[in-house]
Amino acid sequence: MIRGLGILAILGLAWPALADEQHFESKFRPLLIERCHKCHAGKAMKGGLRLDSREALLKGGDTGPAILSGKPDESLLIQAVRHENGLEMPPDGKLTAAQIDALAQWVRDGAIWPGTTVAAATESNPGEVLTTPRLPNSGPLAGALQLWLRADTFQMADGQSVPVWPDQSGRGRDLTATKGVREGGVGGPGTFIRHSTLVGRPAVRFSSGTGQNPGSVSADPTGLAASPGNPVDIRGDAALTMTIVMNLSQFAGQHSHTTVFCVGNPAHGGDPGKPLAALIEIDQPQQFSLDFAGGWGHDAILAPGSFQPYFSKPVIVTITKTPGPIKDTTRFYLNGKLAGPLPEHPVTGRDTIPDIQHRADVGVFLGKALGFCGAIQGDIGEVLLYNTALSDADRLGVEMYLGEKFGLWIDEERTVARPATFNDAEKQHWAYQPIREVPPPEVPNEAWIRTPLDRFTLAAWEKHRLAPAGDVDQRTWLRRVSYDLIGLPPTPAEVDTFLADKSPQAYETVVTRLLDSPHYGERWGRHWLDLVRYAESTANDANAVMRYAWRYRNYVIDAFNSNLPYDQFLIEQLAGDLLPTTDSVAVNTRRTIATGYLMIGPKALAETDKEQSRLDIVDDQIDVTGRAMLGLTLACARCHDHKFDAVRATDYYALAGIFRSTEPFQNEARNATMWWEFTVPQGAGAEPLMVMAPKETLSRNLRVHLRGNRFTLGKIVPRGGLGIVAAVATGSDQSPSAIVDPHQMSSGRLELARWIASPKNPLTARVLVNRVWQLHFGKGIVGTPDNLGTRGEPPADPALLDWLASQFLKSGWNVKQLHRQIVLSHTYRLQNAESDRQGSVAEPTSAGGSSRDVTDLSAYRFHRRRLSAEELRDAMLLTSGQLDPTPGSSESGEFLFGKAEDINSLIRPNRVGADDEFYTTFRKRSVYLPIVRNMLPDVLALFDAADPNGVTAIRNETTVASQGLFLLNHPFVRQQARAFAERLSRDSQLTPEQRIELAHRLAYGRSATPVEVEETNLFLKAFVESPAFGEKPFAERQAAAWQAFCQSLLCSNEFLYVN
């Protein structure tokens, strides 16, 4: 109808409209205003639906277009006012019959809305009908259903013989093996396969009898037939619909005519008037055409080769035959598309099918039930037979039901989301452009350059006609680089060594030492753990202990220490379990542990709606993957297309399908939800390891959840990655984002991981180099490190960002090499930005900002920073001599597990308070502290450690009184101060001045100044003499004084901040 309107417009015809307009104004508009607009006009958009313009009606709401122009019966609005299909509107009472008729008439007449132009009408898209899955025996379908075989009802064990396949249509047409049962029967039983080639779903395996079938119990070819005594009710020129879900393969020795699914008698016997059948048959002489109806007389052969696309993959095939003689008037549809007769291939055979002849020996059958039929080989999951030609909506509804069950989808515009389209502005956003190979700029002052990135820095300063800031002294650089790379200050010995090293490689020697230190991974692994919201409990209702989460934590630390290429690092976390098994047990185990990435997020274990809980976990996984790996806020697209970025809801559900096809839980029974923990064998003689990792489950393609609601479902989205990346890469404005075969049995995580960790992905490398830059300098080249979208900040120096990214890719994703480039640069030696205000132009605005033409020099400066919570605790332990430098392992998990109580089989940490003694007495580095969600220990929570409920790309740096209280009074700090004081007095030969000197060297890496020595002496004296001590012995006062002095060093700004 809409097309019709368009044609009218093309022909230049005027609207035949006056009467219609009157109809609209007199009847339709008042009705809409009175009964509908309260909830569906302007800002009132219940169900996402507005009814105040023609466009709005055609666009519709959550459940699809409100009207289909010209088709009242198929329009949701009309169904709703008629109270059809479970819809009932308006809620305050049904319209009168006259009103309903008026509405239907208006739709039938083309839904004319005065003031609407014809062009607007043709732009709308009436094809957007949503069909919902339909049970094969629902409503009127039940009466037409003749046979319903389903493999998912079998309770038997995998690999068991299937001598009988029960009919679920209610008509008692159970299929049985025919050999030894029926006269002339040759068909053996099928085999039940729990995880079949039908995307892992249950099926009955049909043996070809050639010995080629793995997993079949029967040596005979499988043939299952119903009893002839209960013939199907299909006669004469009857219409019918046959649907089968199968995955069949070709095999050596295949019969020329292979009967898949037969109703009637396929043997022609040479008499054109006699034997007849309706069947799905593979016709080898016709290049494996799909034959239908008639039998070996080839009454209806669809185009030669027509079965070819259906081999060796899971398919849903529906053949619909309309009533009537085969020639001329009868039509055959294959999955809703006209398949015969086609002009280029007319149907051959008889003019009519006088009758479907039911055989005396077998009824409806599958496979080689009879001696003269060809055998089939493969899996059949479900079979349906109707004695009508199902309407297209019914046919599609049934196919969608089967599709959801089998993880398949019917490639039709009505059910499958079209690839998203992107406009030029979206495609031109900087972050989606390929990473450029930018040569570093030429600069006049070559002597200033230490690593190539300095050229970018110097060029920027020169652009402002400014000389670069001065360099820091060696001590400051050493302290800066030590904290940055290993999270610990240099020891006095390390300071001395560096200062004494006059070789040109002195700086490089330090960097090599730091990057080779096992403490490097403890520092940089922690950065990654911030991003992936690492914790050892589930948060939410149960906050249950994840006893083996620490293995993932250590995996991350080890990965940084061993400089695992970053692309491998990402792939292992997303899909380590899916990588090909190697000969090395250690590598295989590591890869399984890596997928703990998918497990460590928050989980709502007590959520009643388990599917909702699963989808929330998927959402969390998408959020983390988007922000941590791709620098995009993908989770926004759960409810709607991203408001600012080129991320569509279909992109979200393409990803969600991948993550939903992986299962974190062992079972989802109420109150017993438990995630996967299992042992990984470690070879002969070695203890198996307990790990926490997900498992692959049935793969599925999700439907769009309109407004994020799982009860209002839209179209199916094939699993895949982000459309915009593909669109930019191919230059197309409409690009498939599929990176996964939507019918593959595995989840698609490996494909996704490889797509993310590809040098061609424009985001991944940029995100990483920007993070490393940000963590070294305190500010990223892109100021919003987990948002490279349009709402993030644009790069301060796009050329520098791309140069770093391209070098990083060239190096084979080598993170340590990137560190070297940065920390050995002249740029990294510059004084911190706060030391002068030179070159600090206005901070870029967070929104847009593309008109900025000055380069923000603060991106090239180190920014003074407070020690992170972990650095603070570790530095105190190191200074006091209390640090245990050995790597942590299971201490945290076992501590939490030991504190757990068991309620309803959930393991919860009970009373692990933020002030638990464990946190005070533990001596290993802070990265190994137990991390309980919602109950971080004081030292972490007070000093802005990452909240493990979400992704943390930039930690806050707060300054509050409670931090002062902690530093003054907390037992941990006081213990470190005491140990520090004891360390000073260990050598009893030292004079007080020497002790003061040692204290400064330990705490600050420098000597005490004369002022400090004098001031300290005065303090010690005044302290010892304080009347507050009462009668305390001198030695005790003395010890307290030294402790107080040491504590003041640990609390001082020089200790707490890095320049």
Next chain:
Amino acid sequence: MTGFTRRQVLQQSALGFGSLAVAGLMAGPARGAVSGPLAPKQSHFPATAKRVVFLFMHGGVSHVDSFDPKPKLTEMNGQPLPFAKPKFEFAPTGNLLASPWKFQKYGQSGIEVSDLFPHIGQCIDEIAVIRSMNGGDFVSHGPALLNINTGSGVFARPCLGAWTLYGLGSENQNLPGFISLSPSLYHGGAQNYGSAFLPATFQGTRLGDGSTHFKEARLSSLSPGQAPELQRLQLDLLKRRNERHLASQGSDSALEARIDSFEMAFRMQAEAPEVMDISRESAATQSAYGIGVEPTDEFGRQCLFARRCLEAGVRFVQVNFSYPRNYWDAHGDLRNNHTSNAAKVDLPIAALLKDLKARGLLRDTLVVFGTEFGRTPAAQGNDGRDHHPHAFSVWMAGGGIRGGVTYGQTDEFGYYVAENKVTMPDFHATILHLLGLDHEKLTFRHAGRDYRLTDVHGHVVKDIVA
């Protein structure tokens, strides 16, 4: 930095503690000079409430047994609900169950309150009862608690108190601006008083937890590690060091703020215990709150403590009656559970309302009584009710609330909201409105998007605003 630094201001305003000191700090010339994230801020429009006390009842108080009388339940006791039960239920329930408690009319307004809360009943003319709360589909405690406290049952979001502190700052820089008393360690734990992506400055300071008697509650690290004279000596040494360091570094507000924070900590450790010391209250006051006698001792202490905090300028105090020691979750044994819980809180809450009123504080102090969901009008077992987020009651008083009114209605069984549904975003929007904050304007930019407590929802319930 121009004008006074925060340090200078605080040094100069060497005032005593308590409401006078706060008034002095706020009204005097120092106002506006206090800097930093916790400095008092202008509200969007004139506020009727300056501070909030949120009385949170953990476990789910039964609405049909407290503030939403349903004679029809008595009439049809033991009969099935004549229409469909909700799609989401925590567990299956049986037939309708009459309330074991009688309802009386109270005050001028004649609003009916059950015999569980006779003391609150006497204050009913100060109170606006919302009988049409709807908590969405969150039928479990964890998500439901997070929903009422943070506006989201699923994602990590800042809580109401954190948003309030972010919006308004604190009126006393020597005390935490947001204190949560005895919060549960369960059902979201610290997330229920956390700041999520807001800076940690705005998170609630926890005092005690649901597993410990409030008498035992201590602020972490508040007890000085050594005698105050000695600590002063130590702080002076630290200060001299830090000031030399600052001088060598050029000006840096971060370093300055750090120096201030130690001084503030030093004052806080001296002054916070004073506020927390309820023994400074007269015997008559303590007795009015039910302190010293059971079963009211603990909640009485919490309520009196809350009043002292509010008086001292704390912006938001959440008083939790929380799991596992205190819990309204009456799946069975409804009579005993609700009787004993109500006996613990009824008198102290009424005492708090009366005390605030007597001190002239009720006028601009918003008192909120809330729970994560109601309970099913149908029985669970013989004497129990299940979780029911589909309709329940909360109330508010003071701070610009119209007293003596009810808002919204449930159907005749109390199953669904029949009129004027109040969603969680509506509830939050209304509280922010009373504080002078527009819930649509109170935003924080995080991960590329402006977040709100009310997400994209929320309407102020104007009918209960005076």
